[in-house]
Amino acid sequence: xxxxxxxxxxxxxxxxxxxxxxxxxxxxxxxxxxxxxxxxxxxxxxxxxxxxxxxxxxxxxxxxxxxxxxxxxxxxxxxxxxxxxxxxxxxxxxxxxxxxxxxxxxxxxxxxxxxxxxxxxxxxxxxxxxxxxxxxxxxxxxxxxxxxxxxxxxxxxxxxxxxxxxxxxxxxxxxxxxxxxxxxxxxxxxxxxxxxxxxxxxxxxxx
Numbered sequence: 001x002x003x004x005x006x007x008x009x010x011x012x013x014x015x016x017x018x019x020x021x022x023x024x025x026x027x028x029x030x031x032x033x034x035x036x037x038x039x040x041x042x043x044x045x046x047x048x049x050x051x052x053x054x055x056x057x058x059x060x061x062x063x064x065x066x067x068x069x070x071x072x073x074x075x076x077x078x079x080x081x082x083x084x085x086x087x088x089x090x091x092x093x094x095x096x097x098x099x100x101x102x103x104x105x106x107x108x109x110x111x112x113x114x115x116x117x118x119x120x121x122x123x124x125x126x127x128x129x130x131x132x133x134x135x136x137x138x139x140x141x142x143x144x145x146x147x148x149x150x151x152x153x154x155x156x157x158x159x160x161x162x163x164x165x166x167x168x169x170x171x172x173x174x175x176x177x178x179x180x181x182x183x184x185x186x187x188x189x190x191x192x193x194x195x196x197x198x199x200x201x202x203x204x205x206x207x
Contacts (some may be wrong), residue, residue: 008038008059015066016042016054030102031188036060039102043081047073055104071118076100078115080083083128086149086171087161091136097129097174120154125195129160131170131177134187137163140203143190147199156195163188183207 009026016024024042027046030053031039038059041051050073057065072079080098089095103124109117119126130146141159150157163182164172172180180186184207193200 003110008056008064008154009040011064012038012040012054012056012066012138015040016044016068016070020070021111022046024052024054032056053102053104060130065107067107069100069103069105069124071105071109072100072124075115075118079119079126081154082115082119087130087132087146089149090142090145091132093133093136093169095131095172097131097177098126099174101125101127109154116153122154122156122196126155126157128157128179129174131172131183132161132163133165133166133169134163137161137188140190140201143192144199144201147192147194147201151194151199157193159192159194161192162186163189 004166013026013138022044022142024044027041027043029039030041031037036058040054040182042054043049049072050071053069055067059066076098083096083098084094087096101124105118106121106123109121128150143159146161147159150159160181162177164177164180164186181189181204184205186204186206189204189206191202191204
């Protein structure tokens, strides 16, 4: 970096402001720059109280690449609704757990990209967990149908559909449901991965 150049964080903030036409403020550090990619968190008025990740690949070179997850944060509620709609096409009632992953989307994704364009951006796979009642989950094919509905968007994803006892449905948060899966305390669980257009299905054995 040239001596007279502004700090890369300042450059990244300027890039964000030019791209999204609003002011961004540094919120805190993130990640480890030893990889050659600097990462930090920012905030902005339009997405108040939410942290947005900014990445600068090759931050100490001229060929810098700026990435962020602004659109993932912006569309979080709509993304959950999309997964909810896909799952209730197969099951009567579901609980969807999805959080924005801290990684930058494709740098050429436009600032005004629609939800469909965000979903089809394959740089960062979506991580989804869906809880259903055991009485409704009778075959692996049901999970695969949900996956096909999601895949129609063009998204890459890690999808887990877990069936719990009817009496326990709705009592878990994402962390506790993940613990149930790790301990194999479920009635049925199917994990489906879609990367590079290829779908892979694995049924987990319960305890």
